[in-house]
Amino acid sequence: xLEMPRNQSTPLKxxxxxxxxxxxxxxxxxxxxxxKEGFGLGIGMSVARNIxxxxxxxxxxxxxxxxxxxxxxxxxxxxxxxxxPPPATPLAEFKKCMEYKDDYEACKxxxx
Numbered sequence: 001x002l003e004m005p006r007n008q009s010t011p012l013k014x015x016x017x018x019x020x021x022x023x024x025x026x027x028x029x030x031x032x033x034x035x036k037e038g039f040g041l042g043i044g045m046s047v048a049r050n051i052x053x054x055x056x057x058x059x060x061x062x063x064x065x066x067x068x069x070x071x072x073x074x075x076x077x078x079x080x081x082x083x084x085p086p087p088a089t090p091l092a093e094f095k096k097c098m099e100y101k102d103d104y105e106a107c108k109x110x111x112x
Contacts, residue, residue: 053059090110097107 094107094110097110098104101107
């Protein structure tokens with residue numbers, strides 16, 4: 001094969017913009033533009049994630065999507081425990097003492 005020699009005597013010149021064309025500076029981003037960009041990015045990522053999940057299957061199940069049999073033991077455990085009795089107050093102790101002894105002098109120590 002024959003190779004064509006390159007003409008190296010003329011170097012490439014950088015391209016200069018036409019003198020009549022002026023470039024305008026870009027405007028500073030506003031809050032509305034930033035929000036619009038953020039919503040667009042969020043929606044795009046959500047759509048892409050749904051497509052990947054449908055093609056390849058979900059990576060893992062969310063806790064809300066687990067089978068009810070797996071959630072049942074966790075929900076039954078608190079129901080089996082007896083509720084804690086309310087803390088005894090001095091007035092409650094006095095009333096209890098009065099029910100058993102019916103003697104004010106013996107039970108007044110709970111009110112002090």
